[in-house]
Amino acid sequence: MDEKNVLxxxxxxxxxxxxxxxxxxxxxxxxxxxxxxKAIEAGLAPAIERVxxxxxxxxxxxxxxxxxxxxxxxxxxxxxxLIPKDKKVSKATVVIGTVQGDIHEIxxxxxSNMLMANGFDVxxxxxxxxxxxxxxxxxxxxxxxxxxSALMSSTIGSQKDIIDYxxxxxxxxxxGLMVGGGPTTGEWAKEIGADGWGEDAASTVKLANxxxxx
Amino acid sequence: MAxxxxxxxxxxxxxxxxxxxxxxxxEIGMLIxxxxxxxxxxDAGAEVDHSKKIAKMPESMVDEALKGAPKSIRLCARDGKNxxxxxxxxxxxxxxxxLGVYVRDMDxxxxxxxxxxxxxxxxxxxxxxxxxxxxxxxITANDVPQFSHGLHxxxxxxxxxxxxxxxxxxxxxxxxxxxxxxxxLIAGGxxxxxxxxxxxxxxxxxxxxxxxxxVVEGMVEFxxxxxxxxxxxxxxxxxxxxxxxxxxxxNANTENLASLVITQTAAPGSPHIYCSSSAPISxxxxxxxxxxxxxxxxxxxxxxxxxxxxxxxxxxxWGVNDSETPGVPHSFxxxxxxxxSTMGNSDLVSGIGGIDAVKGVSFEQAVIESYIWENFKGxxxxxxxxxxxxxxxxxxxxxHGNTFLTxxxxxxxxxxxxxFRDKAKLAWEATLSDSxxxxxxxxxxxxxxxxxxxxxxxxxxxxxxxxIREYESAAGV
Numbered sequence: 207m208d209e210k211n212v213l214x215x216x217x218x219x220x221x222x223x224x225x226x227x228x229x230x231x232x233x234x235x236x237x238x239x240x241x242x243x244k245a246i247e248a249g250l251a252p253a254i255e256r257v258x259x260x261x262x263x264x265x266x267x268x269x270x271x272x273x274x275x276x277x278x279x280x281x282x283x284x285x286x287x288l289i290p291k292d293k294k295v296s297k298a299t300v301v302i303g304t305v306q307g308d309i310h311e312i313x314x315x316x317x318s319n320m321l322m323a324n325g326f327d328v329x330x331x332x333x334x335x336x337x338x339x340x341x342x343x344x345x346x347x348x349x350x351x352x353x354x355s356a357l358m359s360s361t362i363g364s365q366k367d368i369i370d371y372x373x374x375x376x377x378x379x380x381x382g383l384m385v386g387g388g389p390t391t392g393e394w395a396k397e398i399g400a401d402g403w404g405e406d407a408a409s410t411v412k413l414a415n416x417x418x419x420x
Numbered sequence: 421m422a423x424x425x426x427x428x429x430x431x432x433x434x435x436x437x438x439x440x441x442x443x444x445x446x447e448i449g450m451l452i453x454x455x456x457x458x459x460x461x462x463d464a465g466a467e468v469d470h471s472k473k474i475a476k477m478p479e480s481m482v483d484e485a486l487k488g489a490p491k492s493i494r495l496c497a498r499d500g501k502n503x504x505x506x507x508x509x510x511x512x513x514x515x516x517x518x519l520g521v522y523v524r525d526m527d528x529x530x531x532x533x534x535x536x537x538x539x540x541x542x543x544x545x546x547x548x549x550x551x552x553x554x555x556x557x558x559i560t561a562n563d564v565p566q567f568s569h570g571l572h573x574x575x576x577x578x579x580x581x582x583x584x585x586x587x588x589x590x591x592x593x594x595x596x597x598x599x600x601x602x603x604x605l606i607a608g609g610x611x612x613x614x615x616x617x618x619x620x621x622x623x624x625x626x627x628x629x630x631x632x633x634x635v636v637e638g639m640v641e642f643x644x645x646x647x648x649x650x651x652x653x654x655x656x657x658x659x660x661x662x663x664x665x666x667x668x669x670x671n672a673n674t675e676n677l678a679s680l681v682i683t684q685t686a687a688p689g690s691p692h693i694y695c696s697s698s699a700p701i702s703x704x705x706x707x708x709x710x711x712x713x714x715x716x717x718x719x720x721x722x723x724x725x726x727x728x729x730x731x732x733x734x735x736x737x738w739g740v741n742d743s744e745t746p747g748v749p750h751s752f753x754x755x756x757x758x759x760x761s762t763m764g765n766s767d768l769v770s771g772i773g774g775i776d777a778v779k780g781v782s783f784e785q786a787v788i789e790s791y792i793w794e795n796f797k798g799x800x801x802x803x804x805x806x807x808x809x810x811x812x813x814x815x816x817x818x819x820h821g822n823t824f825l826t827x828x829x830x831x832x833x834x835x836x837x838x839x840f841r842d843k844a845k846l847a848w849e850a851t852l853s854d855s856x857x858x859x860x861x862x863x864x865x866x867x868x869x870x871x872x873x874x875x876x877x878x879x880x881x882x883x884x885x886x887x888i889r890e891y892e893s894a895a896g897v
Contacts, residue, residue: 267703359519360589363566406705
């Protein structure tokens with residue numbers, strides 16, 4: 207198959223939210239000797255961006271957005287190992303998790319998947335993550351961004367704990383800190399000194415894009 | 421007594437939800453992150469996989485729990501006049517909102533993180549509002565240690581109302597013990613608290629089908645002390661439960677039955693309230709969508725399930741709006757939501773004073789919603805249907821074509837049979853007044869401009885016109 211058709215096939219798989227087709231298209235790219243980096247940048251990335259635009263216009267909703275991200279992951283799993291280490295492009299590493307005392311993970315997983323689909327390296331620490339673990343892991347992975355999710359009014363205080371901990375280590379400025387989750391608000395993020403509030407998955411990706419440059 | 425009640429599920433539909441809830445408990449089971457609770461359930465007959473922390477509960481455990489659970493409960497208050505006997509016959513008892521994290525400051529109009537002092541003020545306001553029947557602790561105390569904030573919230577609320585207090589925060593067994601100790605100080609000892617539970621606690625399962633360890637262990641402590649628990653399921657259609665409403669109902673029902681098995685195993689006969697705060701997620705943000713019509717339908721269905729089991733319930737979210745400032749911006753939707761959630765079979769409902777989808781509280785909102793509720797109760801009063809109230813003897817006395825207005829029966833009974841609104845407050849409802857008229861005018865013009873109706877045949881029209889003329893001239897018009 208020629209390169210143009212392979213790229214089209216990759217894009218179509220994302221835009222029809224089809225993980226099986228995405229994997230097949232990625233394998234076709236390998237078989238047809240399409241540069242894997244080009245397959246991602248010219249085939250997959252524009253398609254996931256188009257899905258993101260449709261989401262913003264409310265033409266598609268979270269279920270489609272998530273399936274598109276899953277399809278993206280299926281194709282990336284095939285293509286990423288074939289890209290030489292020195293050529294690997296990641297916007298930034300994001301350490302993400304649900305704060306201590308809280309085991310809600312659906313929202314955090316949506317954000318995690320969307321960040322991955324949009325070219326971030328994501329280290330997902332899961333749920334009930336200790337304050338110090340966010341920071342230790344960010345240090346270890348040289349992350350630029352820490353994302354803390356909290357779903358309960360009774361646990362959002364732990365988001366502030368992470369910031370206070372960073373301040374006490376004198377390392378606050380090393381990381382961009384994003385907070386999100388049901389009871390959080392823009393004012394809350396500001397109040398505790400976070401660098402931004404992720405209202406939903408799409409806006410969190412935008413916020414991460416901003417923080418990765420800063 | 422007759423009362424307006426909204427019926428959603430047929431008997432067959434209820435049976436199916438019950439049957440599949442049992443199947444869910446037996447075949448999928450509950451994930452319980454507490455070894456002591458798993459062991460307790462295993463000893464009582466559950467099939468437990470300790471490595472996966474999953475307990476599968478047989479039908480016999482559910483049956484026994486349902487048989488032993490009290491069918492009526494008295495939620496007590498510092499002032500006995502404010503006690504709440506449930507289940508209710510007429511309108512539900514309505515509580516303040518919870519659990520918000522900010523206050524819309526009444527003086528500055530600004531949003532700010534809530535403090536212990538705000539809880540004191542908000543609860544004291546609620547104590548003085550006629551439409552508030554009991555209080556949730558309502559807002560988080562952000563100015564106390566995160567570790568013990570629930571204790572501060574409960575303790576502050578209890579000092580500022582003589583109404584029943586419903587706690588919302590529960591962290592662990594020691595935290596529960598401390599809450600019980602605090603309430604016992606006011607009740608006059610733990611035995612007194614058991615006799616007159618001045619507070620009750622919401623214990624949330626985490627949908628789908630799981631429990632956090634601290635919460636479930638804390639719940640066990642509460643029921644052992646005779647403190648009523650509300651086993652709240654937050655089954656969110658499309659998020660933490662199937663997007664189909666039947667699937668959401670079944671998930672919430674399953675979690676409630678599981679909680680009931682836990683409380684009745686830990687303390688047989690302990691007061692247990694069937695509870696849910698379930699709604700679909702927003703397909704845009706993933707956040708719970710309290711403003712959706714489905715929220716009322718889910719509440720009504722679960723209210724019916726609770727009644728089927730004979731369990732008192734708290735399944736209604738009342739007056740929830742997503743506005744960040746006080747008022748009734750989505751007027752039609754909000755009043756419809758109030759109507760359906762209060763008529764939806766729930767004994768207890770919460771929500772007064774909440775703004776921004778429960779994230780914040782507003783003092784003005786509490787006053788507005790207390791009024792709405794006092795007003796709305798008119799739609800839900802019970803009335804007696806009996807030979808006396810049918811009043812056939814009065815009909816006989818008044819006779820054909822005459823008026824009842826001057827019969828003593830009317831003067832004697834109208835004040836208790838008919839509802840009278842507070843006129844001054846009725847003026848507040850201007851929120852439903854004329855600001856939509858210009859857009860309605862444009863919509864009317866557009867329809868008249870663009871919409872046409874299939875023509876009736878010309879000869880038929882002519883014949884119709886002739887018939888009218890003939891009728892008129894025959895009468896000399």
